Amino acid sequence: MPELARQLKLDEATLARTVSDYNSACGTGRFDHTVLDDCATTGLTPVKSHWARALDTPPYFAYALRPGITFTYLGLKVDEHAAVHFGGKPSPNLFAAGEMMAGNVLGKGYTAGVGMAIGTAFGRIAGTQAAVAASSEARHALA
Ligand SMILES: Cc1cc2nc3c(=O)[nH]c(=O)nc-3n(C[C@H](O)[C@H](O)[C@H](O)COP(=O)(O)OP(=O)(O)OC[C@H]3O[C@@H](n4cnc5c(N)ncnc54)[C@H](O)[C@@H]3O)c2cc1C
Structure with missing residues (x-):
């Protein structure tokens, strides 16, 4: 261990x-x-709830780890058009994609690939809807 x-x-x-x-x-x-x-630690915080076995048999190997944020979780509610909901109503000009609307998809957990998928799929929807909203506003402004 000292080595x-x-x-x-x-x-x-x-x-x-x-x-x-x-x-x-x-x-x-x-x-x-x-x-x-049922191999759990007692008296440690946080508890290691399973697979806890004493480190008492050399040789020992180790590598350095550091924590990082994989992504944010949950956030804004959107509908199938990626429109952000306020008070239960879809916004006409605010659209969201990716992790900031992940709660719509990840309410019961995370499945592999979903992080990229919801950014890609809803990014396309949100971008299209934003363009439609912007061109509609431009038409109103010209009229
Ligand atoms: C190590 C790691 C491994 C991963 N592996 C997988 C995987 O195997 N499969 C998978 O599906 N997903 C994986 N993910 C998750 C996936 O990368 C994310 O879910 C995805 O990139 C999120 O995309 P996003 O567009 O929602 O958010 P982000 O990619 O976080 O984009 C948000 C953007 O907004 C910008 N931003 C923030 N605040 C502001 C501001 N105030 N003004 C302007 N810009 C701002 C940020 O700079 C950033 O560019 C992994 C993530 C990590 C970190």
Whole structure:
């Protein structure tokens, strides 16, 4: 562990304490990676609810991770024309596509590919509708 900490440029004592705390929190469940097993930690925040096994057998391997935002989630309500709804009514000139209207599609979870699909499909719809709205407004302005 100390060697691993040095290679990762982490504080050795902190890594040792973190691993020790984690190992102490691991229980005696029956490990099974194919199901949500009963190997959970106790006393750790956040809890590792499954597949928690003590890190006590070298050699150890590690790689650095950092968190990032994959996308925003939920947001504006739109209809099939990508028109944003205000008070239950579709806006005549505001259209949305992609993650900012994802709640319309992702109310019960995320399926692979949906992030790109709703941007592409609704982007085309929203763009077309915005162009129609803009040209209609231009016609009104000329009349
Ligand atoms: C690492 C990673 C992996 C992913 N893998 C997949 C995958 O395999 N399959 C999949 O379907 N999806 C995947 N996604 C999700 C997918 O990339 C997003 O769902 C998608 O790009 C969202 O598109 P969007 O147009 O809604 O938003 P964005 O692409 O976030 O576009 C929003 C744009 O608005 C701009 N913006 C923000 N605020 C302002 C402002 N005030 N004024 C002007 N411009 C502004 C931003 O700069 C940005 O360009 C992944 C995302 C990440 C990060």
